[in-house]
Amino acid sequence: MSTPTISQVRQWDPEVLNTQAAEWEQKATTLGDTMDASARAVDSSHHYWVGAGGDTMRDRHDEIHGDARGVRKALEDGATAAHSGATAIQTAKNTLLTQLAAVENAKFVVSDTGEVRIDPSVLTQLAIGNRVANQVTLAGLEAKAAQYQQTIQSALAACGAADDSAEQAVNAAFANLLTTQFTPTGDEAAGLTGEDGKRDAQLVASGQAGNDDLVRIGNKLAGIQPGQVSDEEMDYLSRFYNTLGGQGVLGMSDRLTILSLDPNAVRAETGLANGLYLLSDHDNGTGSHQGGYDKIPTDLQAMIGLGSQTPSYTNPLGSPVANLQNLSDLQRLGNLVDKADPKIKPGTQMGIEMDRVAARLALSVDSGMGVPPSFNAENTMREFLAGGERNTDSSYHVLTGTNADNTLATWNRDTVVMPLLQHQWQDHGTQLGKMFDWIGQDAGSPDLDIATRSARAASGLTEILSAPGNYDSLMQHLGPHHDSTLGAVNPVAAQSISTALAPYAAGLAGVPEVVTGTHGFQSFGPVEAVRVFSLLDTDPTAGGIMNGTAMAQAQLMDKLFAAQDASGLGGNTDLGIYSEHLRWLTQNGLTTEAAVRNLDAAQAAALANQQDAVAWKVKSEIVNGAIAVGATVVPGGKEAALVVTPAAKIMEAILEHRVDTLHNPAIIIPDQTVGPHTNLIQSGTDHERMYSMMQGLIETGSLNPKALPSEYLDGDGKTRPYVDVANDVDTSGNRLNRFGPLEGILTGAGVKDTDLTRYLSQATGAEIHQDPSIHPPGINPSDATKGIMLGTLSPNGNDEWTQ
Incomplete structure (x- = not known):
């Protein structure tokens, strides 16, 4: 085989080769005894069978005996090769695992293919404090990571070589023999009854x-x-x-x-x-x-059902006597179904039950109940989870708490999803993320049923994440070296959740579906929305995807208002409210994460900076050309607006970026010399809104960029990013205010002064209205936010969006 992955090597059991070798040795011995007895009988035939017939029989026996000697030698050589291969593979595996443990104990993270990177918690600490000293430390750690990577990948290559050698030796032993008499023809299923x-x-x-x-x-x-x-x-x-x-x-x-x-x-x-x-x-x-879960053998149903029982501290996986046997059976079943053709999925109800098995095992392992250390629970959990995820209908029903027939399930969806989110997966939540990946991809489907199904699943996921008790569990922070938040424990799963919910960022901010273009996403208040955003902020890439999408949609609303108003159709000034909701949600997600996790100012600033690079990159990818590819200007009015951008276009930008980030460390150490280049917390000024409007007018052809002040343009005659213009300084290093001409540029292009004033006023008013929902007056802001998020304080009736 080619160089294996670490997870593959972990699953290797060289004892299988020793077992096979023992079987071949036994068969060789039995065959040898049979050959000896046959030879003695044929030799004695000279005394009683004389003539041509006897001679022919003895000649034929000699031919068969010669063939049998070849089979016996092949069995003996195969057994020797299998024993030797088992020893070599076990040695290579032990070497890899020993080296892997040393690298992980040194606070490095190792990918499944042997790439070594610095632990994110270490990088977070290096983002704070003395930059020069930390850069020296970082350089040393990077060099060490490279050295470790060479060691691990060499050990992986040695495992692959040992496996190849064993395969070649066994194949060589049986090179002249058929292992089976069956030759597949491709139509084996023809005529089955x-x-x-x-x-x-x-x-x-x-x-x-x-x-x-x-x-x-x-x-x-x-x-x-x-x-x-x-x-x-x-x-x-x-x-x-x-x-x-x-x-x-x-x-x-x-x-x-x-x-x-x-x-x-x-x-x-x-x-x-x-x-x-x-x-x-x-x-x-x-x-x-017709197929169905009830059609598979009843003892398999019982086996799976026992593994997915309602959690019980006194009965984790069945009775004490049956427990170990049931674990063994689940392990064998997981090993079998994991080998199914990728094109084939389980039925919806079976997929649901498989997800429940994975969750039940995760809870049992993490609580120390009923699962002995010798049981490879991680692999079995992954196999059942992967099986359930083959059927996205199963994932839908798990997230919505329903059975395959859409009836309300007798089990609580939290007992399935929460153990899976809280378990620290060895693959950082990569397999778990597949439970959610389909949601965002289906959000923009032209098929209304598919789009609605996606929205309902996203709503269910939001309900799970935003429930106070669940939120508290997923936001636990036990100190700088014991971060057990969702983003720290399972960063890839957090990124999948963010990708799933990104098309619904505007929906979370209370924006009507006539504006968002989604179908069936339920309404949530500001408190629930901030919980979701702050939870995803625990991983920089996940937070960047969600924040970038929200900022993009906010900026598009600014652009679309101006495009509507300048066209003479009358701009919908309520877009200003929605635009501010999105900015407010992004900003308060970041500050809430810091409050709930008890971060000091330096830690909060460092984590916010890490969000910026991803968020602004995602935002720019969504915004660039969005009006051209997805917009239709419609008359103004309370509900008449413009679909911000098709959900499919949002997903296209997010997925393109996420593919890149998943192959690199999620943590990005900001360059402290750049200054406040892209600060999400400080976004949302009138100048930023009007600059976006100006760019929207250019994109829709209502404004000629050649008429703009030179400081707004780059060398190619295109508008510079707002953040670049905002950070222009004079020769003394003082920041320049470049935005004085903006209002005149907009009104000169056809935007009505009264509409512009109302738009900006409504945006500011929306921020003032929303703040009390998580910052009630008379209480320390940080304590109040933390109390409301964790459910120990009430939002005083303000948990609703301005409309």
Whole structure:
């Protein structure tokens, strides 16, 4: 194989090779004994079988005996190769894990492919204090990271080499022999019937099925194609799995795993996993042959159900006697379903139950209940979570707390989602993030049903994150080296959540859907919205995505008001309220994060600076050309406005940026020499709004940039970014006010003075109105904000947006 990943090496169990070697040794011994007995019998035949017939028999025996010697030698050589391979692989694995532990203990983070970077908590500390000294420290850490990376990746390469050598040695031992007599033809599933399924299952259950039989049956299952499963094939699946039973399925999987050096056996085990998923899926079959979770073996349902019980401190995973066996069965089942073809998904209800298993295991592991250290819970949790996430309908129902038939679930969605968010995943939440990734991608779908489904899932996710108790749990901060906030524990999951909710940033700010262009996102008050923004701010990239989207939508509203007004249609001045809501939400998300986490001024400033680079980059990518690609000017009025930008366009910009950031450290150390270049907390001035309006008029052709003051233009004749103009200084280093001409430029291009004044006034008024919702008068601002966010203080009836 090519160089493996760390997670792959962790899963390697070289004992499988030793087990296989012992089986081959036993077969070689048995074959040798049989050959010796046969040889003695043939030798004695000279005394009683004389003539041509006897001579022919003895000649034929010599030929067979020679072939058998070849088989015996292959088995013996294969056993030797397997034992040697197991030793070499175990040695390489131990070396890697030892080196990995040393690197992680030295406060470095190692990716799955062996890249080593500095721990984000260390980078956060280096962003504060003496910049010169910290840069020296940083340089030393980067050099050490490079050295560690070379060591880890060399160890990974050694693991790959050991694996390759073992494979080559075993293959060489059997080079002249067929491992199975089965040759897949691609149409193994042709003509399947229910009786075939029952007969195949009975053969496996009897214990009389040889390896060839298992491979043949598994390849039948692999031949059933998703999307075109016939009723006859569904009948085969139902009879096969239910006759065999859950334990029989797991036993067949165990045997095929042992044969994993044979590609036909690998395909067979994939087929075994595929068939289980196909049988569970309501989308397959018709009438009495329709699939469903209730169609899989009842003991498998019980096994999965036991793993997804309602949390109990006295009964974590079943009775004490059944507990370890159930864990073992869940591990075997997870190992099987993880091998299913990526194109095949479980049925919706089965996907829900698989997510619940992952959550139940996460809670048990993190609370120290019922899961022994020897059990590889992390891998089993990932396998079940990955299985459930194959079906986005399952994720939808988990987030909305409903069953596959849309009835209200008897379980609470918080008991599923919260343990998954709180568990510290080894992949930093990458797998967990797939539960949410589809939401943002579907938000801008032209299919209203798909877009509404996305909005409802986003609403459910928002409800979970903004509930006071959940928010408190995800915002826990135990000191500079024990940050257990969502963004610190699972930064990639936080980024996925931010990507999912970004199209609904304006909806969170109370902007009507006639403006946002989304469908079905429910209303939330300022307190809930600030909770979500501040929670996502715990990871710089996640916060940057959300804040950048909000700032982009705010700036687009400024532009769109001016475009409407200058066109003579009458600008909707209420856009000023919505624009300020978005800016207010961004600013207060950052200050609230600092208050809830008890950060001092220096820490708060450093974390805010880290947000800026990502946020302003995302904002510029969304804003640039947004009017040209997505806008239609419509008449003004209370509800008549302009869809800010299609959700699909927002996602295009976010995903493009996120792909880059996920391959690099999330923490960005700001260059302290630049100064207040892009400060999210200080954004939202009248000058910034009017500058955006001016840019909008240029983009819609209502204003010629050549008529602008030269200080507004770059060398190519394009408008400079607002923040650059705002930070212009004179020869003495004093900041210059470049924005005096703005109002005249706007009115000269057709924006009515009275409309402009009202727009700016409404924006300012919106800020004044919203502040009491999280800053009630008469209480220390930081204490008040923290109390309201954690639910210990009431927002005094102000938890609603200005309209």
